[in-house]
Amino acid sequence: MGRDLRICLVGDSFVAGVGDARCLGWAGRLGALAHAEGLPLTAYNLGVRRQTSADILGRWLPECEQRLTSGTDARVVLSFGVNDSTHEDGVARVALEESAANLTKLLGQAAERGWPVLMVGPPPVDDLAQNARTAELDARFAECCANAGVPYVRVHRALRESAVWMREVRAGDGAHPGADGYDVLAELIAPHWREWLGR
């Protein structure tokens, strides 16, 4: 028996891979990459559409407790934020400081259980004003993670500069890319993912 690695990938529709005709998303691509590099793992995709940090805080723990069996190398990857920064009736669905507080609380709950965490920041969509809000949230999330000693992967700017990502988002539903966009995102995360798995 080698290492028994079990990872819950918790977050929103980008984690779930909405828009990807291959049904992998970036989460599935990173899982397949680990297999290909000789590290078989059990990956549980717990991304849910439309969910904010508040929604995720409300359900992540029982879902992970079902899956992260004691005695295994149990870990968590987080990614959310775009739904928080979405405006409804002119205000963000979750205010910036509330998003930060939700993340900090969630990181505390993970630390109590001894689950190492990797966080991936929120990507851009086809809406400049929202992207500006998301970039602010991204910076705030990076601070929260730094305070908790959790690695944080920033992808927002690189994806805004990715012609593939932005073209697929526009061609899709305005928020989610297709398979090529998820390839780009998975490649951005891959080096951080490898380093984190090696810890």
Add this chain to the structure above:
Amino acid sequence: MGRDLRICLVGDSFVAGVGDARCLGWAGRLGALAHAEGLPLTAYNLGVRRQTSADILGRWLPECEQRLTSGTDARVVLSFGVNDSTHEDGVARVALEESAANLTKLLGQAAERGWPVLMVGPPPVDDLAQNARTAELDARFAECCANAGVPYVRVHRALRESAVWMREVRAGDGAHPGADGYDVLAELIAPHWREWLGR
């Protein structure tokens, strides 16, 4: 806006796709097939290793309620049973009639919420005695589903006769196949999946 199809695939490690280096399992393969055939869907994989019908009954509803938003074409695919028929200290982890009662209760809960269900029967592993017990459970599950008007896909015998499935299971951990085995299983389910999606 076309049809907004959201499907939770609820079950055990075979649903999760354990052993598949492509990180799709049969669930991911069927999702990709639907996309390829012009039916994009949101598929949530809720397979969890080692879980019996009792474990699944205990957690499936809150997990699906997070994901099956009202106003969508919300559906559920179920598959479990091999963990029920696993012997521990000489007895099945869940007795046959208890497994059947758990399934019937679960189908009732789905019907109350108006979620159409498709069930896939439990596959064989590399253990003849257990396969005999699983085949009995398979027949009992088929009855429960017939009583509830739920389509049930039997795969047990076809997989026992599949050289690819049985070879990969033996070469793996004794229970789970690799990518080729999941291809075989997905192909067995595909016609029933298509018909069910068309309802």
